[in-house]
Amino acid sequence: MTQSPQAIKRGSARLWQLAFTHRILVSFACLLAILSAIFATLPFIAIYFIIKAILTYLNTGIAMDSAQLIGYGWFACGSAIAAVLLNFTALACSHFAAFKTLYQLKLDFIKHLSLLPLGFYSHHSTGELRKVVDENIEKIELFIAHQLPDLMGSFAMPIILFFVLIFFDWRLGLATLFPVILAYIILFKSYGQKGATKHFENYHRQQELMNNVSVEYVRGISIIKAFNLTFFSFKKFYDIVKTYRDYCLKITHSFETSMGLFLLLLNNIYLFLIPLAIMLSFHIDNYFDFALSTIFYLVFSVSITGPFLKLMYVSNQLRLVSTGIDHLDDILLTKLLPVPQNPQTVQNYTIHFDHVSFIYQQKLPLAPLAIDDVTFTAKQGTITALVGASGSGKSTIANLIPRFFDVDSGSIKIGDIDIRNMDNEYLQSLVSFVFQDVFLFKQTILDNLKIGNNHATMEQIIDAAKATQCHDFIESLPNGYNTVVGSNGIHLSGGERQRLIFARAIIKNAPILILDEATAFADPENEHKIQQAMIALMKGRTTIIIAHRLSSIIHADHILVLDQGKIRESGQHQTLLAQHGYYKNMWQSYTQTLNWQIVSTKSED
């Protein structure tokens, strides 16, 4: 089912493409649904003949043929049962096809997500992705399993009705069909009205946005409580809910008249039928046949409403599901990073940036360069520190090395090989990335450490844990390395979690380390332990460290001072200080802040 972007159709065309993925099964389901619709009309025909027999008896006194009447009765029952059974089998087939399609689609989606560049996740929240996976794919399943057979039955029904209605008395038939046709003209006109499609699209997008923000809101509830914020102070959420409500109202208002008329006409067909029957009654010769037809049409008109309402409901759903699919495809169409034809491997781990520029929002004409013509070399086994003000481009440089994004110009090489010429899995195996945000899975500590390397021996794991100052606290836990993180009140401090992540990186044993220095957990004991863990981690690796405290990088082999995406100064700590430039100013501000902390602490004493 995985398709090239060009092969993917949009909107309802795409929905049909998906619906008929399992063509034979779905076609069979549709055929059975149509047959079920035909069988569902047969009891009415039997009823016609039963009424005819009764009226003939009342009119002429000729005795009714009871065997024939019972035959009609059995025919009506048999047809109704056949209609139910056919519908049941149609639904069984459509469900089977739907689950198969759903399964494949989810697999494709998850596979695609796993292949997307990691930078994709900085633009898409978990709430958004969850909605796309859960809701839109579920809607497709619902459409194929239920609504498609309904739609086929509902499409077949008007055609069958047309012939049945015209067959007995074409004038009464047209009088019955007239309000139905009028109802649909009114409804489709309102669908086509200016802005209706836009309202639907906006409604859908707003629903998605509300979903994302509500996830954010729930996640941030502790902060709201801690800062004693009221619901209304969480303005973003409130505004989005309000806008969503506005779109709901807009849609409701734009369809309120047409929908009202639609329902009024469909539910009151007799209002057209009876006056016409009265008018015609003055011009007919055979009252008996005419009365019979009129009764038949009055009975039959009641049963027409159901299928037509279903048709309306299913076409609405079709529109919603199609919009949902477009959102799904927007993600499926996100370009994967190009894969090299002849992937290369490296001989050494020196990183070289050659005139690299990068922009995040390429689609925006005036979007600034996050990285602007950056050139530097981080020699194998050395420590390169990135310093600079917030937004100067430190994280961007770090993110470009494992190809979270591809550069817009220039190149990044590891051991003289352009990273775009490497197999992505191979590149990831070369780099350990240690983020500030520490994320541990709700699994055992051992499992969390083994994420670094599933084949690591217990000895290697313990060695890594010892080097990063984790072993002692792990041993003190009730089940040691088999303690589940977050279970039974087991809570790890921020510093402990940070050190576990360091141990995991050591276990991965990648030759390149990208380290986003943690600024939290800076109490003296923890800081000392974290420093020791960091030294163990950096040993022998080509390290790029995003430094937030200048004191931690004074021994770095190379310091890059960034300013607005450009390298403003570079060199070692002492060399940079001797230049009396930007770095010196940063250093002075930094040391002043430290002194201020000491002074203020003293003054408090």
Ligand SMILES: Nc1ncnc2c1ncn2[C@@H]1O[C@H](COP(=O)(O)OP(=O)(O)OP(=O)(O)O)[C@@H](O)[C@H]1O
């Ligand atoms: N995902 C993103 N989408 C769009 N722009 C981004 C994204 N991430 C960063 N930027 C922009 O790119 C520029 C460089 O950001 P970057 O995160 O690299 O800076 P930084 O020096 O690491 O900042 P900090 O120290 O605050 O983390 C900034 O202008 C930032 O707003």
